[in-house]
Amino acid sequence: MNSEDKNLEKLLLSQKDLPYVSIADDVMSQIGDPTSQKRNGILVDMTRWFPKVAAACLLVIFAMLLKTYITEGNLDTDALMGISEMTIDEAYTFYE
Amino acid sequence: MEASERKHIEITKERSSLTEPIEQLIKKAKLGDHQAFKQLVVMHERQVMATVTGMLGDVETAKDISQQVFIRFFRSLADYRGDSRLGTYLTRIAINLSLNEIKRKQRTIGNLNTYKSDLGTNPVIDHSASPEQLETRQLVQSALQQLPDEARAVIVLRMIEGYSTKETAEILGLPMGTIGSRLSRAQDKLKSILKQLI
DSSP, rough: OOOOHHHHHHHHTTTTTOOOOOHHHHHHHTTTTTTHHHHHHHHHHHHHHHHHHHHHHHHHHHHHHHHHHHHHHHHHHHHHTOTTTOOOOHHHHHHH | HHHHHHHHHHHHHHTOOOOHHHHHHHHHHHHOHHHHHHHHHHHHHHHHHHHHHHHOOOHHHHHHHHHHHHHHHTTTTGGOSSSSSSHHHHHHHHHHHHHHHHHHHHHHHHHHOOOOOOOTSSOOTTTSSOOOHHHHHHHHHHHHHHSSSHHHHHHHHIIIIIHHHHHHHHTTTOOHHHHHHHHHHHHHHHHHHHHHOO
């Protein structure tokens, strides 16, 4: 082997020990490893359920506002807090 | 030290660091033991990544292709009979998927003779390497990308990964004589490319 070949071999061997990022977890996640799924499961469930939970909360808030509007006839702060029909005396009694 | 000897020492080290032999892990993986399969991935990921990175140059694409190698292995686990060493088997898949990726890129980019990697956008970054080492690596990688695909495969397998001529022939599905002649031509071409680059 001449010096040129040796140099080439040396140069090519510099490619051998390249740093790398482990792909094992990504592979396991893609093949449906139960442990990886368990690790990511809560996050996946939360992401999946978030729009439904948010929609349900909005629906409840809207229903409560509607009920207040029907019974009180308006949506001012007192009506929302349920103190629109409270007198000053009742308020004192309540706070005592 | 010969490249094949180096390879043998590395494999021996790899095996001795394991609690279970590869054959046992493959058996367990076939029975659905995901931890055993993960251990196989951990054992071979460096080798597969190095092969694919050598073929493609672009480290991000190499990561995706390397993942596909193991996913393909997982899907064909039942058919794996252990006729060839697992490392050789995975390298064969890695080379085939790399060549497919090169063809796919060529179709996308146009009718190019060689795959032009995105080396400039996704080079291999090694914070522990000196600037000179990084420069050398990039230079060699750039030269490798200028080789025809078949020549590059022979150089990566024989000279970087340290496979024997017989193993390289087995991986590429070519006669041993063809590997020898291709290696000689590829080395000459690589030397002239490197001379131009330096």
